[in-house]
Amino acid sequence: MITTQSTLFLEIEKLIKELNPQTISDERKAVLQPLTDFIQKKVSAQQEIRINFICTHNSRRSHLSQVWAQTMANYFTIKNVFCYSGGTEATALFPMVSETLQNLGFKVKTISEGTNPIYTIKYSKNEHPIIGFSKKLDDDFNPKLEFAAIMTCSQADRGCPFIAGAEKRIPIPFEDPKVFDNTPQQAEKYTERSLQIATELFYVFSQVNS
Numbered sequence: 001m002i003t004t005q006s007t008l009f010l011e012i013e014k015l016i017k018e019l020n021p022q023t024i025s026d027e028r029k030a031v032l033q034p035l036t037d038f039i040q041k042k043v044s045a046q047q048e049i050r051i052n053f054i055c056t057h058n059s060r061r062s063h064l065s066q067v068w069a070q071t072m073a074n075y076f077t078i079k080n081v082f083c084y085s086g087g088t089e090a091t092a093l094f095p096m097v098s099e100t101l102q103n104l105g106f107k108v109k110t111i112s113e114g115t116n117p118i119y120t121i122k123y124s125k126n127e128h129p130i131i132g133f134s135k136k137l138d139d140d141f142n143p144k145l146e147f148a149a150i151m152t153c154s155q156a157d158r159g160c161p162f163i164a165g166a167e168k169r170i171p172i173p174f175e176d177p178k179v180f181d182n183t184p185q186q187a188e189k190y191t192e193r194s195l196q197i198a199t200e201l202f203y204v205f206s207q208v209n210s
Contacts, residue, residue: 004035007124008075011105016075017119020196031053031153032200034170036207038148039078048080050147054156058087058134059094061152061174061193067101067130068198069097071123080210083130086137088159092117093132094114096181100190108132138164172200 024032035051040064042049053065062085066184072138073081098108111131112118120129125166149166151157154158157171172195178190 007126008071009105009123011124012123013075015104016072016198016202019199019202021199021206023051024027024200026201028200029126029203030173032204035148035150035172036204038168038170039204039208040080043078043208044105047146048082049078049172050082050084050141050143051150052084052086052137052147052163053152054086054088054137054160055151055153056088056155056159057091058089059091059135059179059209060097060190061197062087063093063097063132063162064101064194064197064200065150065152065172067106067121067123067132068194068201069205070130072198072201074124075126075202076205076208078205078208082143084142085132086135086139086142088156090116090134090136090139093119093136094178096177096186096190098132100194103187103191135182141153155172182193 002073018166026074039049042191051069055062066083072084082154102108109120110117111120116134119132121132122129137154147166148168149163152174154173177190177193180186
């Protein structure tokens, strides 16, 4: 495993050290492998690494994936990683997502209100915050060329067989915590999904040799 020189918030660093990638099945590791390969290829060529996580509404899974991928890149000191998210349509970052991230140690601040609020999400004392808001996958905020498009839901995967400008298109679907909205299990299930995504992205970045 790569030696870390992390500047993460202590609560996040502690959580990451408790993640157990051995819980990931061999079948799931095979699904994750193309993303590891993409990152490794870019690292080996000393190129910037751009990853756009995509789901239908850019409201839940794609944001959790974006945040955890950027965090893991920092944890494993893999440089020049830029993570994004987008949807087949824009809605809003679901409030339970920001609440879940806050509960896990991220510093989340709302910088713009409205129907599609904008958040800053900090995982580290010194790194630039992630800007979180819902947007279409081809929004000007997102990369146009030489990025990996990660399809985090099967609906977006089916609906977007071609992503303009993507160097690689990789389906890595996660179950939608939305099915637990307005139930007593909501907070638990959002945390569970966030930790699954964190564990799998920990595994992906841990396999990269820098």
